Each structure stands twice: as C-alpha cells, then as structure tokens.
Amino acid sequence: MNHLVIAPIVLPAIVAPFIIMVLRYHLDLQRIFSVASSLLVLCLTLALAAQAADGTVQVYELGDWPAPFGIVLVLDRLSAMMIVLTSVLALAVVLYAIGTGWDSRGANFHALFQFQIMGILGAFMTGDAFNLFVFFEVLLIASYGLMIHAGGAKRFQAGVQYVVYNLLGSTLFLFALGTIYAVTGTLNMADLAVRVAEMSGEETALLRVGAVMLLLVFAIKAAVLPLHFWLPASYSHAPLPVAALFAIMTKVGAYAILRVYTLIFGPDVAITEGLVGDWLLPAAMVTLVVGAIGVLGSREIGRLVAFGAITSMGTLLISIALFTPAATGAALYYIVHSTLATALMFLIADQVMERQGGAIAALRLMPQSGLLSVMFFIAAIALAGMPPVSGFIGKLLVMDAARDHDLVWWIWAVILLGSLVTIVGLARAGTLIFWKSHGLQATDGTVASDAGDEDLLDGNPTAAPAAAPVLPLVVCFGLMGAIVLLTLFAGPMTRYADATAAQLFTPTAYIETVLGGL
C-alpha cells in the first residue's frame, strides 16, 4: 500500500491538536506551523495528483482490512483534482488570514482550520459512505468553530442557524445511510455499486427512498434550491476569509452527488433511472435564477458574493445533472474555476469590509480603491462568466455539453440570462463601492448616507487607511493568477477533466481495484 495516500489527512490531523495543546499561547508559532502544514499538504496532494494523472486508481485500506469490511480511502483522478484544489485554496486562505490578522481576533483559528482541511480532504478521498458522513461531520464541526470565529451577536445568531440546519442535514444523512444499509447490507461505495446493479424486485422502492434522501442531503450541502436558505446568511456573517474557504464546502456536496450518482446509482442502473437527472436539472436551473436575482438585490457585499456562489453552484449542478461524460468534464472544469473565483471574491469583499471599517460591508463608497477596484472588476468578470477569463470557457463548455439535451433552449436561456443578471448585479455593486465620485461627498455629504448607516467613515472617505498589509493583496493576486493560468491552460485542463469524466463513467476499474482483495 502506498502510504502517501493517507498522508494529507494525517498531517493536519496531527498538526491541529499540536497547535491547540502545545502552541496555545504562541500565535507566531501557530502561524508557522499552520502555513508549513498547508504547504506540505499542497506538496503531498500535488504528488498524489501526479500519481493519479495516468488513470490508476489507488486504494488505501485502513487497518489493512480488505475492502467491504474495512474502511478504504480511494484515490482516482476526481479525488486527486479535488484535493489539489482544496490545498491550493487552503494555503491562500491561511496566508490571507495571517496577513489581515483575522487569525488573532479569536481563539484557535489555526487548529480549527487544520481540522477543516482534514475533513474536506477526507471527504474527497473516502471510499465508504459512512466514512463520508464522518468526514462531513469533521469538516462541519470545524466550520462551526470558524463560522463564529471572532464572535459578535449577529455572527452567533447566524451561527446557530447554520449549525441547526447542518445538524438536520446530518440526521437526514444517517437516515439515508440506514435505509441503504438495510437494503444492501453494505456501505462501501464500490460494494454498493455491485449490489445495487444486481438488485431487482421488491426492495427497490426502499432503495429509491434511500437514494432520494441521499440526494437531498448532498443538495443541502451544495445549496441547491429550495435547500439553499442557510447559505447567504451564514456565509455573509462568517468571517469572510473563512467564507472563502467555505467555497470548497459547497463543492463537497457537488462532488458527493457526482461520485454517488455515477458510481452507485449510475445512469445505467435500472432502479434509480432518471431519478437524479429529472429532479436535479430543474432544481439547478431555479438555483441559478434565484442566485442571480439575489446578486442583483443584495445590499451588502458579503451577501452579494454568497449569492454569486449560489449562481455558480447552479451552473455547476446543471452540468452535473446532465450526466453525460462531456457535461461532467465541463462540470469539473467549472468546479475548479468557480471555487477559485468565489474565494477570490470573498477575499476582495473582506478587503472592502476592512476599509469600510464595519463588520458587515454595505454597498457604499469606500476610501482608496484603485488596486482593489481592478481586482473586483476581474473577479466579477470571472464570477459572472464573461470573457476573457476561465468562467467564460467553463460556461461555454457547459452549454456545449447541453446541446443534445431535450431542454437545451431552457438551459441555454437560463445560463445566459443568469449571467446577464449576475453581471448587472455585480456592475451595480462595483459602481456603488468603487466608482461614485468622491467629489460629491465633499460638497453635500449625502452619498454615503443613502445606505442608511451611522458608522460611516468620519466624513472623509478619501483618506487612505493606515498602511494596508501587503500579504492579503499578494494572496488575491495569487488567486487571480491561478484563474488566469486556468484560462491559459484550458486545453490541458479540459483534457484532464474529460479523462476524469471518462473514468467516472466507467467505474469498473474503480470497483475492481477497491474489491480486489477478495
């Protein structure tokens, strides 16, 4: 067995308690360890991705128990891509949090952060449905802590809402797993795939119930309408760098849908035929529409970006719901793009918020904005999917993949109109924040007060804030660079995504490797 497979999960799992117990009162050492761990995880995941790139599936049997009895971790192209994406994002967010001092505003940021990374990486690599639940819980518990990091009444209230909603989701997850176990007698995904494919007759109704409940759970995680209510409030009240990390958490839901409904309840399985495609596609389209309207109607930048995240989930899930190899390849490209773009947007929103000096950044004029406005402009283009950056390519791929579908006109109309409304909303926000004339403020002073706030900028919005730290800007530029690279190397990236999709739609290799011990 290749022990490298488990290393990215074990490393943060060791570093986190070490930070909490040994380095409790040493913020500098915490930062060093946290960054070092994130860097190492990035190296490890890159090494794993290099191993998985040729299409081999690696299985890691925990405790050396063979597959259906023991828990396994599985590394294939899809997992490899997702863990690299996670570790890139994690490194960016941890550097940003250090640069802005977010990590010093409450206790235990770095430890929770490492646990969160561990949970996300584990969820992407596990090959066992119950273990997926456990890793979901690990990442959720850490996210509860991060969500209320730095405290405050509003944040706590949003936090309670977020926790309660996710606890309900977890309970539903257990009900779904219980139902599936009762019918099939296994929870190993590869084993499930084999048994579900063989199944026929009387118990299929129960299995369908299990599959639907599982889809509901993943839809909650992926914030699909009508299960998206938790997202805008929680993301906009969370510390925004944390929200940037949460950009990958909705993708965990998308990943789980992709994994479970290609491997276990695949498109060819008679029992659940049409189940996912028929339900998910309309839901995804409505999600996109509601997200775009939300972008248009938001009055604070946090909510704006949160709704932006919902629109990108809508596009992504439309592509996933088509369940063809081409559409899945497009979805994979779009996952990478939208994660980076959403995270970048959250970080820029945080910069805006810092400069406005409020805990919640309204859409209003802010001081000294040259560099930031350029970044906002590029990030907005990326988020809305306009040329020339990668969101455009992603949307083009999605629309191209939908060409042979019955509802093609609907899909195209929804994606295009959604993009239009999103870009209008983002343009409106950009105008309000960056583009209003500062001169107006000086003459009548009414510009800033039309948002209805008291805690304004002491009537002097042109004053530059005290020496802005450089690191956050470097991180933002790094993420932007990643988006540009994704655009420039769209060719190799789509080839990888298509190969991944092909691997997903021929799960025999996966199943044989996992169950090879028998």
Next chain:
Amino acid sequence: MEILVASAVGVLTAAGIYLILRRRSFPVILGLSLISYAVNVFLFATGRLMTNAPAILNKYEEVPYTDPLPQALVLTAIVISFGMTAVVVMIALGAYLSSQDDRINLSDDDAKVGDDA
C-alpha cells in the same frame, strides 16, 4: 416489536420536527436531540431486529446473531450527535447572551445592513 420500534422512530421524529419548528433555541436543541435519538433507533433497526442474539458469528454452530455493523454505526452516530449537541448548546448560549434573544431565525429586520456584529 417491529410496530414498537417503528412507532418510536416515528413519534420521536415528529416531536423533534415540531420542536425545531418552534425556532427558539431551547425547543430546537431538544428537538435536535429527539431526532438524533430517532436516527439512532432507526440505525439500530437497519440490521434487522433480533433479541437475545450475540453480535458475533459463530463458526461452529448455527445460532442466530445480530448484525454488528449497525451497532458500530450507532456508536459513532451517538458520539457525533452528542458532540454536536454540546456545540449547538454553546453557540446558542453565546447567541442568547450576546443578543438577549433566543430566536434562531434571522428576520430581514435583524439582518439589516450596517447592524454591527
């Protein structure tokens, strides 16, 4: 026994959902606990109901046994839901103490722009 277990799961879930819909922290936490009891009983029943049977296979003679896996699942689920309840109690307490309000739904009024956290 099937009727008993099934109705127990059903009643616990129904009561839990009702309490969660009250949208005040104390009832909601009670409701979450009830639902997690329901899911534990449900998981326990997924390995088929059996009384007076050990959770181990006997290689030498044909005796009835219970499925051990759901018991392991329930154990994990209990630990996790217990931890989660502790977390939600602490966060709800924090929310109540900092805002003097135990409602858990943010109304539009609450989420108004500019309300500092």
